[in-house]
Amino acid sequence: MPPSASERSALVIGCGAAGLMAADLLSRAGCRVTAIDHMPSAARKLLRAGIGGLNVTHSEPLERFLERYQTDYPPLLTAIRSFGPQQLIEFLHELGVDTFVGSSGRVFPSTMKASPLLRAWKARLATQGVNWLLGHRWLGRNEQGGHRLQNTVGQHLDLHADICILALGGASWPRLGTDGHWSAHMPQACAPFAASNVGVEIELTSSWQHHRGAALKDCRVNIAGLSQRGDLLMSTYGLEGGAIYALSPALRQALAETGSATIELDLRPQLSSADLLRKLQAQASKTSLSNRWRKAGLRAVEMDLVRDHLDRALWKDDAQVVACLKALRLQVSALRPLAEAISCSGGVRASSLDENFMLKSWPGVFCAGEMLNFDAPTGGYLLTAAWASAHAAAHAALAWSAQMRAGREGL
Ligand SMILES: Cc1cc2nc3c(=O)[nH]c(=O)nc-3n(C[C@H](O)[C@H](O)[C@H](O)COP(=O)(O)OP(=O)(O)OC[C@H]3O[C@@H](n4cnc5c(N)ncnc54)[C@H](O)[C@@H]3O)c2cc1C
Structure with missing residues (x-):
């Protein structure tokens, strides 16, 4: 169980697969979570991924599974070791989503689609008190360390919280919300995007x-x-x-x-x-x-x-x-162009993060999901990495904020 986090506030910015996982864990731990996305609804890429059959993970042995990733950030592999295919399947079952293993070893929800999963997940997040702030684009941080947002009519809003998880996705399929523009607000931390899993x-x-x-x-x-x-x-x-x-x-x-x-x-x-x-x-x-x-x-x-x-x-x-x-x-x-690619490489560099998915330049801000610079083939590896990294980042964020609070209170 995550450490107790009563009274702590958390922002989860980007409500795709990774953001939903972070919001779930943080709210279950007792944080007051605000989940923010610039699109009018959450998880559009996850829904799109479900159109051809949502391949959530793969049933091959874990060591073989881990070999599929190209990354220079070992904590990503550690995260998959602790929240990998098996734990993910259990997590989905707990949400009421049955899964099956296809003939190729790929794992799918029994309905093949993402919508039943998303429905069940949003219902659980509602019971855990997650507050949604949709139609708000993240524009980086202000001088006080708050997060700058802009709504669809151009009005600005600055939010502060004890914890922040960025889960802003990559830069493929921009019409689903994943335009990668966020990287302009942290250019030193990012490697350029390039198309992956593409024709x-x-x-x-x-x-x-x-x-x-x-x-x-x-x-x-x-x-x-x-x-x-x-x-x-x-x-x-x-x-x-x-x-x-x-x-x-x-x-x-x-x-x-x-x-x-x-x-x-x-x-x-x-x-x-x-x-x-x-x-x-x-x-x-x-x-x-x-x-x-x-x-x-x-x-x-x-x-x-x-x-x-x-x-x-x-x-x-x-x-x-x-x-x-x-x-x-x-x-x-x-x-083919990045806009047509299933995924991308590029994004937040390993060297910009500590070993707990936290940005070295912005203590208290953690990154998860496809915004991290890694590459993996199709076959369920992309979603597994998004979920595993969000799981690890949320736990690390809880531990970090508990440590900060203890420090402030002189414990
Ligand atoms: C056609 C297609 C099929 C796929 N099929 C599979 C599959 O079967 N199996 C698999 O493992 N993977 C699949 N993928 C890849 C998978 O969907 C992604 O790896 C996964 O969605 C990444 O999750 P994420 O949460 O990191 O990013 P995303 O799901 O992309 O979520 C990022 C969120 O951040 C929001 N956002 C971005 N910028 C801002 C901003 N500035 N302010 C506020 N919000 C912002 C976006 O709107 C989005 O909601 C597929 C992808 C595509 C395109």
């Missing part, structure tokens, strides 16, 4: 026109010694999907260094080159090329990709076709 633009060949919207099921994407398996979607500009999203950090680095990046697609990772070659060679050579390929199990989109990428003179060379299917080289020219 890539590639040099389009004619197959792209014919197969726009087609799924490339269970591929392997390779880049610079890294590899990711999963589904891809051929979009109007290039590729989207979990397998390419997970490689965002490597792609970002390659693009920054050389201006372009080459990926290799293994369209048939389930089969070795030798097995694929045997399948092709088992087809009678007298039938048409398309028929041979079709009978060997190639789909129309794969045939067209081979035709695009292999010299016509080599189409009848089965070994060359196999080499093309196992390592289709695509030139990536750019990541």
Whole structure:
């Protein structure tokens, strides 16, 4: 149980996944919590995330789970160790939200959506006395250490509290409220934002026109010694999907260094080159090329990709076709814009925080969620980090304010 915090006031600024967790813990500990957001309603990104199935966490072993994060802030991993997938699932069950583990090991609410979770959570926050102040944008701190807010008609309001948790999110999908503008009020503390878990633009060949919207099921994407398996979607500009999203950090680095990046697609990772070659060679050579390929199990989109990428003179060379299917080289020219990204890197640097998520330059102000500078793939890792960091930040804030009070009272 968090330490008792009767009489203490707390501001939670940013009411997404992380802010709700912080508001919950602080109010349960007895703080008078004001939860602030500049949008007219809370947790818009969480609701949006629920549209395709809210993947809250992952069921893989914790050590493997932790390896998914790229961060230079070890307290984030410590926070996930103490409030990780298992604790999160228990937390959701306590809220009345049942969960299940999908075939890929991902964990979802049984309804798949975020709205029942949000409804139950808001009801609990109401019983715990959380006061909402929506439509108020955080504009940094004033000279007295208070927090400066502006409402939708431009009026200013300064608020002071014993505790403040900032949970302002990243900078992707700005229309949901996460515009990253907050970083202008603490520029020294922040690394620039960059898109993560995002589609890539590639040099389009004619197959792209014919197969726009087609799924490339269970591929392997390779880049610079890294590899990711999963589904891809051929979009109007290039590729989207979990397998390419997970490689965002490597792609970002390659693009920054050389201006372009080459990926290799293994369209048939389930089969070795030798097995694929045997399948092709088992087809009678007298039938048409398309028929041979079709009978060997190639789909129309794969045939067209081979035709695009292999010299016509080599189409009848089965070994060359196999080499093309196992390592289709695509030139990536750019990541899609930050506004379209599922998440971002950048935000509050590790060096700006103490080991308890508190800003070194603003004692008493703690940060949580996607506003922290870390990277993780899709698969429930993003929400788990948001919730775990908020859990840790709220506990640290309670302990810090208790210490301050004891100091003031000379205990
Ligand atoms: C389409 C999509 C699907 C996703 N699906 C998943 C998924 O299935 N699983 C998963 O793990 N993750 C998913 N994510 C990522 C996940 O939603 C985020 O990682 C998570 O919401 C981050 O929580 P947060 O509380 O840190 O930030 P947010 O949820 O972004 O909340 C930040 C809050 O701060 C408010 N705010 C910002 N600036 C100010 C300001 N200046 N003043 C006042 N308020 C401000 C915003 O309005 C917002 O309410 C998805 C994201 C997207 C876009």
